[in-house]
Amino acid sequence: MIEQLTVLLQNEKGRLSQLCRDMADADINMHDLFVADTSDFGIVRIFCDTPRRAAAMLEERGYRARVVDVLAVRVPNVAGGLATLLEAIEDEECNIEYGYCFSRGEQTAIDVLKVGDASIESKLSEAGFDIVEAQEVYELDE
Amino acid sequence: MYYQEEIECMPRAELEKLQLERLRWAVVHAYENVPLYKERFDAAGLDPYDIESLDDIARFPFVVKQDMRDAYPFGLFAVDRKEVKRLHASSGTTGQATVVGYTENDLKNWGQCFARGIAMVGGNADSTMQVSYGYGLFTGGLGAHMGGETAGCTVVPTSTGNTKRQIQVMKDFGVDILCATPSYALLIADTAIEMGYDPAKDFNLSGAILGAEPASEHMRDEIRRKLGVQYCDVYGLSEIMGPGVAMECSEGCGLHVAEDQFLVEIVDPETLEPVPDGQLGELVITTLTRECSPLIRYRTRDLTRIISEPCACGRTHRKIDRILGRTDDMLIIRGVNVFPSQIEQVITAFPEVVPHYQIVLTTRGKLDHVELRVETASDFPFDEIRALEDLRRRLAGELKSNLQIAVDIKIVEPKTIERSEGKAKRVLDLRDKD
Numbered sequence: 001m002i003e004q005l006t007v008l009l010q011n012e013k014g015r016l017s018q019l020c021r022d023m024a025d026a027d028i029n030m031h032d033l034f035v036a037d038t039s040d041f042g043i044v045r046i047f048c049d050t051p052r053r054a055a056a057m058l059e060e061r062g063y064r065a066r067v068v069d070v071l072a073v074r075v076p077n078v079a080g081g082l083a084t085l086l087e088a089i090e091d092e093e094c095n096i097e098y099g100y101c102f103s104r105g106e107q108t109a110i111d112v113l114k115v116g117d118a119s120i121e122s123k124l125s126e127a128g129f130d131i132v133e134a135q136e137v138y139e140l141d142e
Numbered sequence: 143m144y145y146q147e148e149i150e151c152m153p154r155a156e157l158e159k160l161q162l163e164r165l166r167w168a169v170v171h172a173y174e175n176v177p178l179y180k181e182r183f184d185a186a187g188l189d190p191y192d193i194e195s196l197d198d199i200a201r202f203p204f205v206v207k208q209d210m211r212d213a214y215p216f217g218l219f220a221v222d223r224k225e226v227k228r229l230h231a232s233s234g235t236t237g238q239a240t241v242v243g244y245t246e247n248d249l250k251n252w253g254q255c256f257a258r259g260i261a262m263v264g265g266n267a268d269s270t271m272q273v274s275y276g277y278g279l280f281t282g283g284l285g286a287h288m289g290g291e292t293a294g295c296t297v298v299p300t301s302t303g304n305t306k307r308q309i310q311v312m313k314d315f316g317v318d319i320l321c322a323t324p325s326y327a328l329l330i331a332d333t334a335i336e337m338g339y340d341p342a343k344d345f346n347l348s349g350a351i352l353g354a355e356p357a358s359e360h361m362r363d364e365i366r367r368k369l370g371v372q373y374c375d376v377y378g379l380s381e382i383m384g385p386g387v388a389m390e391c392s393e394g395c396g397l398h399v400a401e402d403q404f405l406v407e408i409v410d411p412e413t414l415e416p417v418p419d420g421q422l423g424e425l426v427i428t429t430l431t432r433e434c435s436p437l438i439r440y441r442t443r444d445l446t447r448i449i450s451e452p453c454a455c456g457r458t459h460r461k462i463d464r465i466l467g468r469t470d471d472m473l474i475i476r477g478v479n480v481f482p483s484q485i486e487q488v489i490t491a492f493p494e495v496v497p498h499y500q501i502v503l504t505t506r507g508k509l510d511h512v513e514l515r516v517e518t519a520s521d522f523p524f525d526e527i528r529a530l531e532d533l534r535r536r537l538a539g540e541l542k543s544n545l546q547i548a549v550d551i552k553i554v555e556p557k558t559i560e561r562s563e564g565k566a567k568r569v570l571d572l573r574d575k576d
Contacts, residue, residue: 006524008524010554041530043524063556064522064555
């Protein structure tokens, strides 16, 4: 599992840029950022360095921020890459709350999934899937 | 345990007969001795000598606080000054003070009303009762004091202030019953805990008679837990008598009105028409025995409902719900009366949100639109949109079933809703006025 920083933002002009500015002011580098939005609010999911420090900093500044464990799996950047992974998870009857993908280089993609059962990680690893370690994505908290 | 079982548990038919008898006396007494009532009854063409049933009260005009202010100080007294044994007055912070007088009988009745509440928390001649209400023109201190003496308790008149000494006295004197405002009771509890006591275990306390200010269910629980007491909510207002008009029995759901002393009605604050039992509205009180300051249909501006179902405690006097707010705060949304306190009640039942909220009223097309802004609690798992949507749906559903209106829930970031205690800030009315 790797740690994703989640921030709740009101769906209002300037909120996302303020968040990014606050992260920058705290000297926290962000590697990936995804926004899930509704008409009222947005949920911002971030991979950044020292995510726990980032969450504490944001809470201090009045944000709702927390660190959430998510599963990250490296899959080949070919047709069916994600489908194979999802089928394996489905076979284990593990629930997926949400998911998204990003890529590092051309050869592979990283699929991120919020899963209902954390034990799925070791099962996937045994089945030969390439589980991504936190330090491959961001700088860990001390 | 009852203080006056024959009155408190009187069969309804008998009680209503007694009420009717007393109502006839009260209306005539007011008419014959107070010019304001004579003028108003005459102007309305009402015959005060012709009351046939309790329902006849609905024909009479209301009395409001302003009438009492206008009559300052003694304009509404119905007895000769030599009969007046005591004067109390409201603080007058929101206008001219209102003065109420008491004859010897008025004082005796008051003491008995309060003594009934002492029995509700198990108090009797063996009990020691500490009165931590302020003594003075305010009715709280002396009202509770007299109630304690009437019930035969040992009364400890500590009044307010010097909290550590209060706690020392409470412990050393083996106090069983505490009378105070809820906020002061909580301060006493917290101070005692700071001093290293566990009041629930270390003190002899078993009952607390608390009133004179609103307290949320959460606060009541906290007091019960910290002090280890049965909580008796006491209702009263200085215009009517003082504390003891209604008191909460050990069943804990509603306050028994001293119906042998007071006739209560609930009216719609807009139309002023009586509403059926169980429906929320403004409490209107007619005094049935008061000699010095009789009040016929006094509008209390307090919001509650009548609970007419029989109570398991055996008392036959009907109950009122705990006071849910002031009718001045009422909003009319799409023709429905809505009280911010109703919304607050719903919100406090949701641990997922913090109890700060804001209601924003706007006009959309020709209709009122209600938006409720809430903040999630710090441990809410907001990472999943599903959880947030589910919370919104459940909140809206609960509000819909409680208020009969659709409310749009907006989840906002923490600390964006002002933490002011003022009521006005809770409601932002941006509706078109024409």
